[in-house]
Amino acid sequence: MRVLRLLGAVLVLGAGLFIGARPIGPAPALGAFLEPAHGVWALARAAASPAGLDASVAGLREPVEVVYDDRAVPHIFARSEEDAYRALGYVVARDRLFQLYAQTLAASGRLTEIGGAQALPLDREMRQLGLTRAAEGIAARLGDTSVTVRMARAYADGVNAYIARMPAAELPLEFRLLGRRPPKWEPIDSYFLQNRMGWTLANIANERDRVGAAAKVGAAAANALFPDDSPIVEPIQPNGQGTPRFDTSPLPPPGAPDSASMLLGATDAWLPSRRRARADDEDAPWRASNNWAVMPKRSATGHALLAGDPHLDLTLPSIWYEAHLVVPGRLDVYGATIPGLPAVVLGFNRDVAWTFTNTGADVMDYYVEEVDDDRHPTRHRVDGAWRPIEPRVEVYRGQKGQTIAVDTVYYTFRGPMQRVRGRWLSLRWTVLDAGREAAGFIEGARARTAAEFEDAMARTYRAPAQNMLAADRAGHIAIRSTGRYPIRARNGSVPLDGTSSANDWKSDLPLERWPQAFDPAQGYLASANQQPVDPRAVDFWFGGSYDPWRALRINALLRADSAVTVDDMRRFQTDPGSARADLYVPYFLNAALRVASRGTGPNRVVLAEAGRLLNRWDRRYTASNTGAVLFESAMREAAMETWDELASENGARRVTPSSAVFARLMHDSASAWWDDRSTPQVEDRDAILASSLVSAFLATRQRLGTPGDSGWRWSNVHHVNIPHLLRIPALSALGMPIDGGPGTLSPIAIGGSNGPSWRMVVELGPTVHAWTTYPGGQSGNPASPRYKDRIPQWLAGTLEAVHVPMRASELPPSQRSGSLTLLPGR
Amino acid sequence: MLALLATAIAMASLTWLLGWWGIVIAALVAGTLLRRRGAPWLVALSAIVAWGALLAVDSFGGRFAALATSIAGVMRVPVPALLIVTLLFGALLAWSAAVVGDEIGRRVRSTPPSA
Numbered sequence: 010m011r012v013l014r015l016l017g018a019v020l021v022l023g024a025g026l027f028i029g030a031r032p033i034g035p036a037p038a039l040g041a042f043l044e045p046a047h048g049v050w051a052l053a054r055a056a057a058s059p060a061g062l063d064a065s066v067a068g069l070r071e072p073v074e075v076v077y078d079d080r081a082v083p084h085i086f087a088r089s090e091e092d093a094y095r096a097l098g099y100v101v102a103r104d105r106l107f108q109l110y111a112q113t114l115a116a117s118g119r120l121t122e123i124g125g126a127q128a129l130p131l132d133r134e135m136r137q138l139g140l141t142r143a144a145e146g147i148a149a150r151l152g153d154t155s156v157t158v159r160m161a162r163a164y165a166d167g168v169n170a171y172i173a174r175m176p177a178a179e180l181p182l183e184f185r186l187l188g189r190r191p192p193k194w195e196p197i198d199s200y201f202l203q204n205r206m207g208w209t210l211a212n213i214a215n216e217r218d219r220v221g222a223a224a225k226v227g228a229a230a231a232n233a234l235f236p237d238d239s240p241i242v243e244p245i246q247p248n249g250q251g252t253p254r255f256d257t258s259p260l261p262p263p264g265a266p267d268s269a270s271m272l273l274g275a276t277d278a279w280l281p282s283r284r285r286a287r288a289d290d291e292d293a294p295w296r297a298s299n300n301w302a303v304m305p306k307r308s309a310t311g312h313a314l315l316a317g318d319p320h321l322d323l324t325l326p327s328i329w330y331e332a333h334l335v336v337p338g339r340l341d342v343y344g345a346t347i348p349g350l351p352a353v354v355l356g357f358n359r360d361v362a363w364t365f366t367n368t369g370a371d372v373m374d375y376y377v378e379e380v381d382d383d384r385h386p387t388r389h390r391v392d393g394a395w396r397p398i399e400p401r402v403e404v405y406r407g408q409k410g411q412t413i414a415v416d417t418v419y420y421t422f423r424g425p426m427q428r429v430r431g432r433w434l435s436l437r438w439t440v441l442d443a444g445r446e447a448a449g450f451i452e453g454a455r456a457r458t459a460a461e462f463e464d465a466m467a468r469t470y471r472a473p474a475q476n477m478l479a480a481d482r483a484g485h486i487a488i489r490s491t492g493r494y495p496i497r498a499r500n501g502s503v504p505l506d507g508t509s510s511a512n513d514w515k516s517d518l519p520l521e522r523w524p525q526a527f528d529p530a531q532g533y534l535a536s537a538n539q540q541p542v543d544p545r546a547v548d549f550w551f552g553g554s555y556d557p558w559r560a561l562r563i564n565a566l567l568r569a570d571s572a573v574t575v576d577d578m579r580r581f582q583t584d585p586g587s588a589r590a591d592l593y594v595p596y597f598l599n600a601a602l603r604v605a606s607r608g609t610g611p612n613r614v615v616l617a618e619a620g621r622l623l624n625r626w627d628r629r630y631t632a633s634n635t636g637a638v639l640f641e642s643a644m645r646e647a648a649m650e651t652w653d654e655l656a657s658e659n660g661a662r663r664v665t666p667s668s669a670v671f672a673r674l675m676h677d678s679a680s681a682w683w684d685d686r687s688t689p690q691v692e693d694r695d696a697i698l699a700s701s702l703v704s705a706f707l708a709t710r711q712r713l714g715t716p717g718d719s720g721w722r723w724s725n726v727h728h729v730n731i732p733h734l735l736r737i738p739a740l741s742a743l744g745m746p747i748d749g750g751p752g753t754l755s756p757i758a759i760g761g762s763n764g765p766s767w768r769m770v771v772e773l774g775p776t777v778h779a780w781t782t783y784p785g786g787q788s789g790n791p792a793s794p795r796y797k798d799r800i801p802q803w804l805a806g807t808l809e810a811v812h813v814p815m816r817a818s819e820l821p822p823s824q825r826s827g828s829l830t831l832l833p834g835r
Numbered sequence: 836m837l838a839l840l841a842t843a844i845a846m847a848s849l850t851w852l853l854g855w856w857g858i859v860i861a862a863l864v865a866g867t868l869l870r871r872r873g874a875p876w877l878v879a880l881s882a883i884v885a886w887g888a889l890l891a892v893d894s895f896g897g898r899f900a901a902l903a904t905s906i907a908g909v910m911r912v913p914v915p916a917l918l919i920v921t922l923l924f925g926a927l928l929a930w931s932a933a934v935v936g937d938e939i940g941r942r943v944r945s946t947p948p949s950a
Contacts, residue, residue: 011938014934015934015935015938017931017934017936018875018930018931018932018933018934018935019931020931021927021930021931022928022931022932022934022935025924025928025931026859026928029855029924029928037911039924040855040856040924041854041855043920043924043925044854044855044858044886044925045850045852045886045890045893045921046847046850046851046854046889046890047854048855049902049906050889050890050899050902050921051893052902053893053894053896053899053901053902054892054893054895056896056898056901056902057896057898152919177854182905182906182909186909192939211865320922528928533888548859600894643872664853666944737908737909738908739904739905739908739909740905740908740909791901791902792898792901792902792905793898794898794901824844832854
């Protein structure tokens with residue numbers, strides 16, 4: 010009996026030690042994971058802000074005081090800028106350590122190290138685009154004395170100081186689940202992240218669609234369906250019209266397929282794989298960012314006001330982290346930083362506030378290269394002479410450091426090459442040549458006027474181009490689409506012949522020709538990813554594809570309000586109105602009436618009921634609204650029926666012109682595009698719109714039940730999802746109803762996980778006041794009350810007033826949630 | 836009772852100092868030293884008390900429930916099951932180590948002193 014008991018105990022002990030020390034499948038090693046002193050349970054103790062903690066940071070020259078306010082925002086009081094950014098690295102690491110790690114892996118093409126082979130396509134994308142090599146180039150190119158390098162090193166000091174002193178209890182949950190430890194942070198990790206943002210904001214969908222359309226309906230029609238210039242123009246740089254301009258000219262009818270485009274590939278064969286997949290996103294037009302500012306003459310308080318809400322993929326923790334950095338006499342900047350970047354990207358100081366939207370210019374060109382060896386190219390031909398190709402071996406490691414794949418990426422002088430459908434294409438892209446962007450943020454943070462801010466950014470910032478809006482305490486407002494715009498011999502909307510240097514970039518558009526405006530007569534400025542400049546005013550091809558609807562809406566709201574308040578600015582950010590709906594609904598209603606009076610066409614009873622429902626709709630996309638569902642369904646049906654000439658075979662994605670182009674077609678009720686080729690009769694605009702409305706009504710009733718019931722609520726089809734970085738549902742915030750829809754200022758897209766990632770309103774009076782929020786929270790620890798505490802206010806469209814103390818002592822104890830002192834260390 | 840408390844304190848202390856191995860070492864020693872019937876069960880109970888006390892310390896900040904819900908969600912198990920697994924894991928390690936310790940103690944004690 011004793012022997013049996015001993016045998017059992019040895020077996021239990023052996024098994025316990027084994028599962029305690031070794032991970033089994035996806036489960037972590039249970040010993041360290043479950044143990045309550047330092048294991049996962051200890052994260053409950055780490056959830057609070059630090060209370061009077063002292064910590065040493067290598068490289069720190071003088072002590073830095075950090076005070077956390079009641080929103081868990083760290084206020085950093087340092088005596089030099091480098092110390093301030095060291096402290097920023099420290100506090101960001103304390104709150105977002107796993108995010109730093111995960112973002113770096115994603116940005117440097119090393120996700121396989123935690124995700125294994127299934128992450129290989131994502132890593133290959135990063136490395137084949139040359140982003141990792143470009144980051145290494147920044148490190149090598151910038152001297153030790155450059156601001157970018159100095160601050161990146163200081164930031165790394167701070168991150169590494171936290172990692173070195175991190176108590177076991179504070180090891181983030183995700184590291185425990187993955188069975189990993191945080192590696193040392195390197196300055197180059199900041200450059201990786203910077204380049205990754207360039208990729209996130211790249212834009213070339215329009216040119217792909219144009220080629221696809223040309224292969225079906227000819228080049229003339231395709232150019233009109235996917236135009237360089239938006240058919241609805243209310244540009245970022247005011248054109249003095251004070252009202253949008255609509256292109257009402259008829260669209261060219263469908264023509265014969267363009268043979269060159271067919272050769273190029275039926276749709277998108279010339280685009281590298283991952284780029285193609287991303288561009289296939291049907292929600293792409295929903296991607297959105299907004300910013301606007303009003304001058305004192307149009308604000309209720311007589312002070313300049315500024316608002317901004319960049320739209321990006323939403324994640325937990327959020328891409329943004331709120332912080333305040335103070336160096337007396339030198340720096341006093343508050344705003345949103347991206348964990349990993351030694352800079353406040355969007356924010357304000359005591360004199361100036363700034364915020365960005367993406368310009369969306371096409372700054373990415375492909376060249377078809379002639380190489381000496383199709384399998385292992387070593388040279389490519391340009392102007393009849395061979396030029397060298399540089400090979401670079403990319404090794405992909407698995408979770409245990411094992412090699413899981415090895416690629417060779419070849420580089421011409423233009424950039425990285427990819428082999429696509431039997432051809433070698435090289436990529437020229439402004440992001441691959443950039444590198445000093447962080448310096449722009451660091452210098453811009455010290456600006457005293459809006460003009461100084463714009464000039465500081467223009468000196469160093471190149472990519473990705475951003476519509477940089479600024480306002481200052483003196484009442485000036487300014488916007489400039491800052492970035493590098495290459496001047497080409499011909500536009501880069503299709504792959505260019507790489508054997509001729511005539512197709513290479515010649516120079517860059519000079520600053521005076523960038524889209525920009527300072528203190529416009531209209532008294533306000535607004536950008537919402539619309540065309541930056543009226544094509545009638547500037548003869549330059551910016552490329553890109555532009556969505557006009559949000560710009561129309563915000564411009565209308567600002568025009569109508571000559572005494573804008575801070576609360577108006579906040580309210581506009583989540584305004585549920587839609588210029589798109591305002592334009593289209595009358596067309597549908599008139600079509601329903603006309604078709605009914607014809608006595609032909611679709612089911613008249615259903616058409617009448619659908620028309621009544623649509624007529625009752627207030628054209629607002631509130632979560633409880635029951636009319637938006639029908640309209641959106643009708644818009645989809647109408648696009649499908651109208652653009653049947655572009656339908657694809659074999660179930661491939663069809664290219665669909667934007668709703669702005671569709672608006673142009675509305676003016677031509679008898680255009681050939683309206684005809685549904687699958688029917689014997691010839692349809693016109695009203696027939697198609699009425700038929701779409703009936704189809705939408707029937708489909709919606711079948712799917713959601715009786716019209717007008719709660720089943721038709723917008724919130725039943727429109728949600729926001731904020732996934733955790735590792736897509737773990739338990740750590741995500743999913744399926745939340747929210748106001749907003751296509752064409753509104755606050756749309757939610759990409760499966761509900763792309764939307765306003767940060768909202769800020771700043772009033773630039775004698776004392777600066779600001780209000781912010783973002784969908785998440787300051788802490789990356791799911792046990793923290795600050796993990797996602799801001800989501801309710803973000804959903805409701807409210808903002809919180811921020812504290813901006815000039816000294817630590819200005820923040821009273823009632824507004825403090827923690828503090829720490831960083832001391833010089835080795 | 837005193838033995839249970841003393842063992843639990845030792846286990847909690849060693850866990851704090853050494854991590855989860857602390858409970859194995861403490862149980863091994865306790866199993867060797869405790870010369871009473873049912874000692875391994877007492878050691879297992881001590882482990883539950885020790886780790887339970889440490890969990891109670893973790894819960895002082897008021898964020899324990901939120902954390903437990905998150906972890907249970909990640910592991911796809913109910914919250915009570917996660918807590919039971921935690922305590923049971925420590926108890927099983929302690930019991931088995933104590934049995935082994937008991938056997939070692941018996942052998943040491945039964946070995947005649949060398950001449």
